[in-house]
Amino acid sequence: MADIRLSENSTSGDILPVAKMVHELFSLPVTMRSRNKKGVRLEKGNVVDMDYTGPVLEDALSRNCVIHTIPDSGAYKGVPVVVAPIHDSDGTAIAVIGIVDVVCTIDLASVFGSYPQIVRQVEERKKKL
DSSP states (O other): OOOOOOOTTOOHHHHHHHHHHHHHHHTSOEEEEESSSOEEEEETTEEEEEEEOOHHHHHHHHHTSOEEEOOSSSTTTTSOEEEEEEEOTTSOEEEEEEEEOGGGGSOHHHHSTTOHHHHHHHHHHHHHO
16 A cells, blocks of 8 residues: 655655645646755756745745735745645645635636635635735
């Protein structure tokens, strides 16, 4: 039986299955790294980099929080991204994963116009951030 285990020392190869799953689920560029090792970058169904880190991944690791931003440097300079930490049982960030944040780039009302409940839920969540 195969195990997927993440730790602060997980390598690119260790985290690749998780990053691939997120990439395939959302069809968006995905980046991921562990605290002590560089990670992966996936785009358009391909692994682009197996030794990747970026400024927002680094920031989310050091601050141990979710970050929504538009980076001013790195591979996604000028592109909205969201990065979230993966915590151990003590709440320490052992890894981070990021995606391009398409939610902030689209007009939700026009996309989900026939689903007003979804629009309300997303707008309420954005207010809390």
